[in-house]
Amino acid sequence: MRWRRAAVPAMLLLALLAGGHFLLWRWAEAQLQQGLAQQIGIWQARGWRVTHGTPERGGWPLHARLTVPTVALAGAVGPPGGVAWSAPLVVLDVALRHPHRLVVEIEGRQLLRIGPGPAIPVQAEQARAVIPLEPGVPPDRLDLALTGLRAGPPGRQVQAAQATLSLVEQSSPSVALTAEALTLPPAPGGAAWALGEHIASLALAADVIGPLSAAPDPQARAEAWRDGGGKLVLRRLALRWGPLDLAGSATLTLDGALQPIGTAQLRLIGQAQTLDALAAGHVVTSQAARAAKAVLALMAQAPKAGGPPEVDVPLVLRDRVLTMGRIPLLRLPQLLWPDLVWSTAP
Numbered sequence: 583m584r585w586r587r588a589a590v591p592a593m594l595l596l597a598l599l600a601g602g603h604f605l606l607w608r609w610a611e612a613q614l615q616q617g618l619a620q621q622i623g624i625w626q627a628r629g630w631r632v633t634h635g636t637p638e639r640g641g642w643p644l645h646a647r648l649t650v651p652t653v654a655l656a657g658a659v660g661p662p663g664g665v666a667w668s669a670p671l672v673v674l675d676v677a678l679r680h681p682h683r684l685v686v687e688i689e690g691r692q693l694l695r696i697g698p699g700p701a702i703p704v705q706a707e708q709a710r711a712v713i714p715l716e717p718g719v720p721p722d723r724l725d726l727a728l729t730g731l732r733a734g735p736p737g738r739q740v741q742a743a744q745a746t747l748s749l750v751e752q753s754s755p756s757v758a759l760t761a762e763a764l765t766l767p768p769a770p771g772g773a774a775w776a777l778g779e780h781i782a783s784l785a786l787a788a789d790v791i792g793p794l795s796a797a798p799d800p801q802a803r804a805e806a807w808r809d810g811g812g813k814l815v816l817r818r819l820a821l822r823w824g825p826l827d828l829a830g831s832a833t834l835t836l837d838g839a840l841q842p843i844g845t846a847q848l849r850l851i852g853q854a855q856t857l858d859a860l861a862a863g864h865v866v867t868s869q870a871a872r873a874a875k876a877v878l879a880l881m882a883q884a885p886k887a888g889g890p891p892e893v894d895v896p897l898v899l900r901d902r903v904l905t906m907g908r909i910p911l912l913r914l915p916q917l918l919w920p921d922l923v924w925s926t927a928p
Contacts, residue, residue, distance in 0.1 A: 613646070614646050614647075614648050614676055614684075615639075615648060618637070618650070618674065621721070624720055625655065625657075629657050630655055630656065630657035631654075631655070631657060632654070632655050633652070633653075634650050634651070634652060634672075635650065635652040636651070637650045638650075644678055645675050645676065645678065646675070646676045647673065647674065647675045647676075648673070648675075649671065649672075649673050650673070650674065651671055652668075652670060652671075653668065653669050653671075654666070654667070654668035655668070664697070665694075665695065665696055666693075666694075667692065667694050667695070668692065669688050669689070669690060669693075670689065670691065671689040672686060672687070672688055672689070673686070673689065674686055675687065676715070681715070682714060682715045682716065683714060683715065684714075684715050685710060685712055686713065687709070688709040688710075691704070691705050692705070692709075694733070702733055702734055702735075703734065703735060705731075705733075706728045706729060706731045706732070707729045707730030708728070708729040708730070709726070709727075709728050709729075710726070711724050711725060711726040712724075712725045713725075722750060722751045722752060723748070723749065723750045723751070724747075724749045725746070725747075726747040726748070726749075727744075727746050728742070728744070728745040728747075729743075729744060730743065731743075731745050731761075737768075739765075740764065740765070740767060741765040742761045742762065742763060742764050742765075743762055743763035744761070744762045745759070745760065745761040745762070746758075746760045746761075754790060755789070755794075756787070756790070757790075758785075758788075759784070759785065759786050759787075760783070760784070761785075762782070762783050763780075763782070763783075764780065765780055765781075766780075773863075774863070776859045776862065776864075777823045777825070777826060777856065777860075777863075778823070781821070781822070781823045782823065783820070783821070784820070784821055784822075784823075785818065785820040785821075786816060786818060786819050787816070787817045787818040788814060788816045789814075789815045789817065791813050791814075791815060792807050792808075792810045792811050792813060793806055793807060793810040794807065795807065800919055801840065801919035804840050804919060808835065808836040812836070813833055813834065813844075814834045814835070814844075815832075815833050816832040816846075817831055818831060819832060819846075819848075824855075824856070824859060825855035825856050825859065826850070826851075826852050827850070827851035827852055828850055828851075829849050830848035830849055830895075831846065832844060832846035832847070832897075834899070840917065840919055841901075841902055841916065841917055842899060842902075842917065843899055843900050843901075844898075844899050845898050845899070846897040846898075847895075847896055847897075848894070848895045848897065849893070849895070850892065850893050850895055851890050851892050852890065853882070853893055853895075854875050854878070857871040857874055858871065866911050866912050870909060870910060870912075873909050874906055874911065877907060881893045881895075897911075902914045902916060
């Protein structure tokens with residue numbers, strides 16, 4: 583009989599703990615749904631259109647989870663022509679033992695439209711974002727990891743074994759991107775890429791400085807950004823592509839004709855082989871390649887620790903011409919702002 587008397591309080595305690603845990607789970611579910619609604623309101627106030635299906639709760643007993651179908655975002659913000667994105671299913675998950683971290687799983691075939699171009703189908707073996715949560719403060723950071731990325735229509739896909747994207751929204755929004763084992767589709771016109779179709783690695787970190795207008799006219803938005811001191815600061819740029827090993831930084835803005843201008847400081851390895859490949863692929867003229875090789879050969883230095891020669895290269899982009907010192911390397915096509923218009927419908 584004594585064990586029965588002892589069992590009753592233990593059972594009551596277990597019942598109280600189970601009930602308390604259930605109430606905690608229900609509270610976390612409600613907080614997650616409320617946070618989603620608040621974040622959507624913030625996006626809408628900034629000019630985004632957000633649509634989604636009816637969220638479904640789940641995750642008991644260790645997670646608070648919302649499964650949200652048919653999610654779509656679109657807005658005339660960001661790059662000229664705006665951005666639109668959609669996915670068939672997005673899962674928001676907060677582990678009760680890690681309440682300050684929101685994990686977002688994106689499932690199915692996504693569609694991404696940047697600027698005036700067509701929608702790009704995007705698929706990944708795994709697409710997971712982590713967003714830090716702080717009570718009473720809207721999230722301002724997103725870290726996205728992609729495995730087995732495929733972007734583009736069949737036959738024109740860009741592929742990456744691994745890719746990460748970090749977005750931080752502060753006074754000056756910043757973005758960081760890394761990708762490994764990139765495979766490029768055929769170059770425009772079906773030609774081969776001068777440096778090959780495989781990029782070993784790509785990394786960049788950039789800050790967008792200046793006002794980002796939500797005006798529907800891309801030319802008016804570009805003018806407002808330029809007149810407000812807008813510039814794109816590439817704090818880090820690293821690329822290993824074929825014979826080229828590049829690292830450096832750059833600053834870009836828009837001139838009076840709304841054409842990109844700027845400067846860059848790069849450190850190159852494999853510059854002679856790269857220029858030969860670019861000349862063979864008719865990206866630069868043979869004359870420009872020979873002149874650049876001669877100058878770079880004089881500037882190259884062997885690292886103290888050994889290895890291939892390195893060279894620091896200043897570049898200038900002005901009047902759509904990219905130059906190295908006084909040597910013009912290539913001329914960019916004119917950016918026609920009135921053509922950068924498309925519907926923001928996803």
